[in-house]
Amino acid sequence: ARDQQLILGISLGLVLLGLAAIIIITQRVRVQRLRFQQQQQESNQEIFNLMLAQKQKMEEGKNSEKKRISEELHDGVLGAMNGIRMVLLGLNKKTDDSAVNMRGEALEKLKEVQEEIRSISHELNHASYRKFHNFINSINDLLKETMAASDLEIAFNYNEDVEWDSLSGDTKINLYRIIQESLQNIIKHANASKVDLDFERLEDLLKIRISDNGKGFDVRKAKKGIGQKNIRSRVQKLNGTWNVESTPGEGTTISVLLPYQTDQQETSLLVNEAGQLEEVKKD
Template structure:
């Protein structure tokens, strides 16, 4: 009996502690244990009391598991109302089943949403990786295009320099050929003068010498007449020698310029062939062959480009090339009487770019003066003291 009293006191103490601590969700369970104890003790009134109290708190706190146990015990304690308690228990079970179903649906929905979120994250991750690869591919493609474009530009520059070098070599060969022609002409002239001296003057002088030797010591009239004829013949030979001497003097003092001859040939082969009247004016006191080979080669090409542009575009009747030299600069002017053009509207073609490139390489300046109906004038100013830029050009200069 003492043990049962201890059980009751323990249950009551536990109920009191939970009430003091505010553990309302556990109060239905404590009331259920007390009701079960009192039911075992056949104390139906107190059992009903705790069952009602536990049921009230269970409904307030929605402690459905505890409420289910309380209803089962009420069906045993209060048999008069057991049908009602059974109905409530059935409704409670249905409610629990519905709540469980809702909870499963909720968990299923959460699981579905979680799977959907994971799938979406995976899709976004794959998409992000795809964009990373696409971006990397675009960057690499851009870099490859930049390398290709840069390489093409470098190749174009190399081809341009190679073409200019080939053109320079062509001009050098042309000047060398022209120089050989001039030397050949000089040798032919020397050979002609030598033949005239040997065959003409020396022969006549030998003849006169023989005549005079035969007339030595003779004073007759015939001898005097022959001697007078010989003297006149000597005067004729003297005039012939003086003429040859003048020819040699003129040849010695005349300035032959290989570069000027090349420009004359260029005018004849371009403007002359195209039916243009052409004229070359140059400083005859200047030592044009003393100009550096680099300047002569590039100046030749510049004049050639200007003449070609005149033939193609100017519709001119006459073209004039002027070359002037001072101690520090060379000035070239190429003028035509063609149709001219608007400088602002004129588009710079490859020819003008080549001219600009060559003038820039020589450290010079150039300008175009033109207007519709008044022809075109191109003026190039080049410093004479500019050093050569490449060993190959130095070799050309030495050879020229």
């Protein structure tokens, strides 16, 4: 009986020793795992900090380059043009009527270029695109370039009484890109020969329609490519809404509804899902 108790005691001790060893090993594994996770988090944080630092350096580099270009335009080019203008003013003292008239025209052109460069200098220095010079002409140039590079015939319709240049810089730039992206999509996918681009102002709303006579597609089954994602992103940036209507064999129409927003307005406007304007205080 005493031997049995001894054997039982030794067996129990071995079992407890085994359990203790298992617990110790398990704890060590957990500690190592936690240590590894902590190291991984620290590494991820270090990578994230490096990315932030790199991004900040890139932004600083961009701003520095913009400032440098601004200074070069203002101090270098404008200074040289002022010198040329002074020379021409001196030459204008000559009595030859034809030469005087030609130099007068040259002076006017120099003044125009000088104002344009001063405007560019100002925009670069403030890192913004507040002024998209002569918006309708810019759109016409885009359409001409597109027609020259493709077989498209594009008709542009807009109300000449509307002050299109009074639109905010963000509106003009993003609207230009929306039209550009839409035309590229038509060229790539629509197999169209005609496009109608319509600008319409409805009180405080701006409506843009881009229609083509291409092959069309089933809107419900179509995949949304990068082009449409870019358009959606730009429309959302302008607090607007957009819609695509298309039927196989009957062409496609893209409709964009935006607030008629100017830089002078103290509030931002957005178009809700019902196509109505809401007022949002600017930051």
